Structures are given as C-alpha cells and as structure tokens.
Amino acid sequence: EYTLNEDGSTDFREYKELKLLSHMSFHRMYGETFIILDPVYQEIVIHEAYTIMKDGTKVVVPDNAFNEVLPRAAAHSAPYNRLRELVITHTGLEVGATIYLDYTLKTKAGFMSTFMGEELIRDIVPINEKEVIIRIPEGKELHYKVLHLRTGAELSQENGMNVYTFNFSSLSPYSREWGTDHELLPRLFFSSAKDLDRAYFPFVAQPAFTFQANADMEARAKEIKKENKDELKAILAIQKMVVDEIATWNLDLRYTGFKCRTPKEVWSSNGGTPLEKNVLLATLLKKAGYTADPVAIIPDRYYDKKVGSLYIFDGFAVQVRTISGLIYLSATAKSSQDLALSKTGKKFLVLDGAIESLKTYNAPATASEIIYHSDLSLSADDKLRGKLFVKLRGNANPYFSLYLDSAYAKRYGSNIKEVKINTLEMQESIFDLILEKENACEQYGEYAFLNIPLSSSGISSWRFSYIESGRQSPISLKERITEKYHYMIELxxxxxxxxxxxxxxxxxxxxKLEITVRKEGNVVFITRDISLEKDLIQYNEFDAFNALWKPWMNPSFQKLILKKPE
Structure with missing residues (x-):
C-alpha cells in the first residue's frame, strides 16, 4: 500500500501472510525479511510480526530478532554508509507454519522529487491473493501502466484521498530458469507525475547534470588525451581509467532517492553508483574535448511518455560522438564493442539538464555472426597445423579490443602463433590465425580424439545445455546469432x-542447422552451421528449438574419433 500525503511525505505499508511448504522455503528463501532504508529520511514502524506454527501456536518475533546492518552494496561506500538494512529473523518456523508481517516504511518529503514506484506482480512462489493500493490526495491523478496483464485499477474516494486498487489472484510463480526474460514479467509502474517529462526534468535538474569538474579531473582527462593521439584510443583510455580506478557501488536508485552526487564528489570519494560513474565518465570526456552525454537505458516494453516513473530505467551508459558516429560505453565495465549492439530492444534516453525535450535513441536490431574456415593438417606426431580464417560481425566482433591490440585475436583459437588482421571495422572484423598445436589429440591406446576448433565466444559461452522438464516460460536467448565452421582436416x-x-x-x-562430417581419402570435411533467427522462444516452439539446439550441443558432433595404424 503506497500513500502520498498532502505534505509530500509518503508511506509504504506491506502486509503479508506466507505459508511455508518446504524446508527450503525458510532455510533459503523466506526465513528472513530485509528492508533497506535511509534513516535521514525514513523510519520503519512494525505493526505485527509473528508466526503461527502448524499446531496453532503463536510465536511473536522477539526484539532481538530485529537487527540493523549495513547493506552489502553500501560496503566501502562512505557517502552511503548512513543506509541501513533491517533484518527481521522470523521465529517458530517449520513446514506448515505461516509467517505474518505488517510494517510501514515512512518517508519524509524531499527523498524523491516525484511520487512513483514499481511493483512486480508475480513472485517465485504461487500467490493466492495480492492487492496493491495506491492513495493520493484528491485533486491529483495517478498515472500508471500494467505490463503483461490485462487489468486496471478500481478508483474510489476515502478520507480526502483518491484510492486506486489493483487486485490479483491465483498468480503462478515465475521461473528462475536460464533464459528467463524478466522484462516479460507482469509489473506495475505508477507515478503522480503527469508524464515522463515531469519526472525527468526534476531528476536532471540536480547539480550533477551540469557536468562540472575540478582542475585535477580536467588535467587528468587532457593528459590521457595527450598520451593517446588516436581519438578512439583516447576515449577508451578515459573509460578504462574510470572503470579501473573508480569503485562501483551497486546501489539501486530507489534506495538513494534517485539522487546523483556531482562528478567532483564522485572523483573525491573514489567511487560511485553506476549512474554517478557514467555521469563522471561523460564529464571527463567533455573536459577532454569530446561530445559525450550520460544516457539511461530503458527497455522498449517499459517506455511510455504518459507515465512519469523513473523506475523504467534499466541501467546507464555514456553516448559519445566520434568521427565514425555515435558509440555507447559503460563506466562500470570495459567494452570490447559498442554497447548498443548488445542492447537490441532498448532505448537510450539522454540525461542532460540543458535540453528542452526528451531525446531518445533506439539500439539497433543486430545479429551476431561467427565464421571459421580452415585447411588443417594433423601429423603422425600429433601436431595440428593450419591457418584459420575468422570473420566476426555484430556484437561478436570485439572491435574495440582488436583496435587497441591485434593480439586480442589470439583468443579466438588455441596455440596461435601469428595473427594477421585483414579487416577491422565496427560492424565486421576479419583476420587470419596461424595455428600450431602440439599434443592435439587425446590419446587412448590405438585411438585418438581430436576436438574440432570452435569459438568460445559464441553459443557455447551462453552456458545453456537443455530445456528443463516441464518448463513453460519462454526462453530469452542472449541474441540472434549465426555460427559457421567449415574445415578440411588432412589425416x-x-x-x-x-x-x-x-x-x-x-x-x-x-x-537452420547443418552438421556434416565425411571422409574422402585421408581428408575429413566438416561443416557446422547454425542460424538462430529468433531470440525469444515460446513454449509452443520448444520442439523446433530443440531440433536445432540438441544436435548443436551434442559433444559427439564436436570431436573426431580416429584410429591409428597398427
């Protein structure tokens, strides 16, 4: 239950009844409740906390079961060490017991610039009944959006408040299996702001978004640029400095009131939240003479200008205008490629207090491509030699890493002696690798097992091998991808x-899938091609997906078994 009071303060009240049906439910999942708060603005009032055991015995949570700790994400973060996490350890737990908890989190006016929120409708366990109530003073209107559920609010008036009530029942649990797309989970975004503009502009009115730097910051940025005459190398060097030398504090904005400290403060404290580090990176790039802006990453499914909730933000980056065009960089991880190529289905919202209207850019709809061609020769003394032709496109192309050091290409094979870069572009890189591998085969008596050279950055890097029995939720793949391996191996x-x-x-x-292995004379011809043209696999497509996936992942199709002469 969310309440916006007349003075701008807010109350969040949660009441829950949770029946324990397994030992895991209280040993690993619900034995404790965690509530993060900022004591400067917030306080918690516990109304009730008890357990009804299986035999009906009521066990009230004792005083020593309420303990305040520092949130893990705020560790080593001096500016945020005021935050607290209340840990409620529930007592009297057993299979068949029911946990009851009722508390209110009271927040003073000024913690957030806008009354807004997000409510995930489903959980990892079944929910019999769920009610979300939002109260705002009469004369104000709530703007909301419910995703992936056809439902709306019941509007009523009570004690001078407009009351919006959302009722849900018989909610099935969501899957935590590999490939679960959390963007598809039912959720509610709401705000008292009339539209996104009215939430956005107070947010970017913070001093951080004027991008001010001190003399030390400006000197460091210009020094890095002076050391790197090449534009892209200089930009990536500044990014590397921010990633490696400024600590990342992974604090959710909801716990900081969607506040952002200034770049000067971030620099002085040698650490910041993901948002703060991206604002810092944009500031340093500006001071080095580049055109750069921090951006919020927003899934297309969430974006709605009619709903002024900043909870739609799903990460941050920096947009940089280069001679070759726009690129996107992260301030929390070094990039091998333009970040936009891995953000298909998302928007970039420029964060700048000086602009007059919202400015968004769409991430391109791209697919990765990995192609290997080679003529290889296996000798009787177990040495594998040959030249690998490698072509990488889209997000599979580590353009930035190759641009900085051509030796990075050695990661695309094992026992690589030489590298020759033929094409190096943002969309496509092509190079040759000279392979010389001793002890190429696993020896088992008169038999030798030769692993077919495959890229470690393709589908195999997804760490997904099979669809769990009984799964019904869609599978969200990392990307659309094509992999092709064409080999001639002389025995x-x-x-x-x-x-x-x-x-x-x-x-x-x-x-599409094609796997062929055939021998002509003493030469083995191998083809391994797969093309996944969808990145979201629905339940009724599982059989079609398995028809491609299972053969591709089958280990017996990834090696040759050879018999040596007697």
Missing amino acids: PEGYELVSPEVNLKVENTIG
Missing part, C-alpha cells in the same frame, strides 16, 4: 575415421 597416412559420418540438416521457424 596422417593410415588413420581411420571411427566416429560415424554425419549428414544432418534442419530448417524450421527458429532457424
């Missing part, structure tokens, strides 16, 4: 191919 005289020849081709609504 030593007398070697036999023991592993069966393969001729597998699949084409369906999800994509």
Whole structure:
C-alpha cells in the first residue's frame, strides 16, 4: 500500500501472510525479511510480526530478532554508509507454519522529487491473493501502466484521498530458469507525475547534470588525451581509467532517492553508483574535448511518455560522438564493442539538464555472426597445423579490443602463433590465425580424439545445455546469432575415421542447422552451421528449438574419433 500525503511525505505499508511448504522455503528463501532504508529520511514502524506454527501456536518475533546492518552494496561506500538494512529473523518456523508481517516504511518529503514506484506482480512462489493500493490526495491523478496483464485499477474516494486498487489472484510463480526474460514479467509502474517529462526534468535538474569538474579531473582527462593521439584510443583510455580506478557501488536508485552526487564528489570519494560513474565518465570526456552525454537505458516494453516513473530505467551508459558516429560505453565495465549492439530492444534516453525535450535513441536490431574456415593438417606426431580464417560481425566482433591490440585475436583459437588482421571495422572484423598445436589429440591406446576448433565466444559461452522438464516460460536467448565452421582436416597416412559420418540438416521457424562430417581419402570435411533467427522462444516452439539446439550441443558432433595404424 503506497500513500502520498498532502505534505509530500509518503508511506509504504506491506502486509503479508506466507505459508511455508518446504524446508527450503525458510532455510533459503523466506526465513528472513530485509528492508533497506535511509534513516535521514525514513523510519520503519512494525505493526505485527509473528508466526503461527502448524499446531496453532503463536510465536511473536522477539526484539532481538530485529537487527540493523549495513547493506552489502553500501560496503566501502562512505557517502552511503548512513543506509541501513533491517533484518527481521522470523521465529517458530517449520513446514506448515505461516509467517505474518505488517510494517510501514515512512518517508519524509524531499527523498524523491516525484511520487512513483514499481511493483512486480508475480513472485517465485504461487500467490493466492495480492492487492496493491495506491492513495493520493484528491485533486491529483495517478498515472500508471500494467505490463503483461490485462487489468486496471478500481478508483474510489476515502478520507480526502483518491484510492486506486489493483487486485490479483491465483498468480503462478515465475521461473528462475536460464533464459528467463524478466522484462516479460507482469509489473506495475505508477507515478503522480503527469508524464515522463515531469519526472525527468526534476531528476536532471540536480547539480550533477551540469557536468562540472575540478582542475585535477580536467588535467587528468587532457593528459590521457595527450598520451593517446588516436581519438578512439583516447576515449577508451578515459573509460578504462574510470572503470579501473573508480569503485562501483551497486546501489539501486530507489534506495538513494534517485539522487546523483556531482562528478567532483564522485572523483573525491573514489567511487560511485553506476549512474554517478557514467555521469563522471561523460564529464571527463567533455573536459577532454569530446561530445559525450550520460544516457539511461530503458527497455522498449517499459517506455511510455504518459507515465512519469523513473523506475523504467534499466541501467546507464555514456553516448559519445566520434568521427565514425555515435558509440555507447559503460563506466562500470570495459567494452570490447559498442554497447548498443548488445542492447537490441532498448532505448537510450539522454540525461542532460540543458535540453528542452526528451531525446531518445533506439539500439539497433543486430545479429551476431561467427565464421571459421580452415585447411588443417594433423601429423603422425600429433601436431595440428593450419591457418584459420575468422570473420566476426555484430556484437561478436570485439572491435574495440582488436583496435587497441591485434593480439586480442589470439583468443579466438588455441596455440596461435601469428595473427594477421585483414579487416577491422565496427560492424565486421576479419583476420587470419596461424595455428600450431602440439599434443592435439587425446590419446587412448590405438585411438585418438581430436576436438574440432570452435569459438568460445559464441553459443557455447551462453552456458545453456537443455530445456528443463516441464518448463513453460519462454526462453530469452542472449541474441540472434549465426555460427559457421567449415574445415578440411588432412589425416596422417593410415588413420581411420571411427566416429560415424554425419549428414544432418534442419530448417524450421527458429532457424537452420547443418552438421556434416565425411571422409574422402585421408581428408575429413566438416561443416557446422547454425542460424538462430529468433531470440525469444515460446513454449509452443520448444520442439523446433530443440531440433536445432540438441544436435548443436551434442559433444559427439564436436570431436573426431580416429584410429591409428597398427
């Protein structure tokens, strides 16, 4: 229950009944409740906290079960060490017991510039009934958006307040399985702001968004630029400095009141939240003479100019205008490629107090491509030699890393002796790798097992092997991708191919697959191609997805079994 009072203060009241059906439910999940607050602006009032055990015994939570600690994200963060996390340790827990908790978090006016919030409708456990109530003074209107559920609010008046009530029942749990797309979960965004403009402009009116720097900051930025005559190298060097030398404090903006300290304060404290570090990076780039702005990353599904909730922010970055065009960088992790190429389906909202209207940019709809071609030779003394032709496109192309050091290409093979860069562009990089590998095969008596060279940055890096039995939630893949491996491997005289020849081709609504292995004379020809043309796999597409995925991930199709001559 959310309440906006006439004086601008707010109350958040939560009442929950939770029945424990397993030991895991209270050992790992709900045995404790955690509430983060800022004591300068907020206080907690506990109305009730008790457990009804299976036999009906009531166990009230004792005073020593309420303990304040420093939130983990605020550790080593002097500017935010005022934050507290109230840990409520529930007592009398057993299978069949029910936890009851009722508390109010009171917040003074000024903590946030706008009354707004976000409520995730489902949980990782089934919910029988859920009621969300939002109260605002008469004369004010609530603006809201419910995602992925067809429901609306019941409006009533009570004691001079407009009351918006959302009722939900029989909510199934959401999956924590691999590939769960949390953007698809039902959620409610709300705000008293008439539209996004009226939430945005008070936010960027903070002094941080005037991008002021002190003499030391400006000198450091200009020094890095002087050391790096190349534009892109200088920009990436400034990014590296912010990522490596300024600590990241992963505090959610809801706990800081959506406040942002100035770049000078961040610099002096040698650390900041993700937002603060991105504002700092933009400021340093500006002082070095580049055109740069911090941006908020917003999923397209969340973006709605009619709802003034900043809870739609899903991360931050810096937009930099270069000779080659716009690029996006993170201030919390070094980039191998333009960040925009990994943000398909998201918008970038420029954060600048000087602009007159909202300015957004769409991340491009891209697909990655990894292509390997090679003629290889395996010798009788177990040495594998040859030249790998590698082409990388889209997000799979580590353009920035290759631009800084061509030796980075060695990561795309093992036992690489030489690298030759043929094409180096933002969208596509092409290079040759000279491979010389000793002890290329795993030896088992008269048999040798040769692993087919594959990229470690493609589908295999997703760490996903199978669809869990009974899964019904959609699978969100990392990206749309094409991988192709075409090899000719010359075997030593007398070697036999023991592993069966393969001729597998699949084409369906999800994509295409081709895996072939054949031997002609002493040469083995290998083709491994896959193209995933969708990045969201629905339940009714699981069979089609498995028809591509299972053969591709099958270890027996990723190696050759050879028999040596007697």
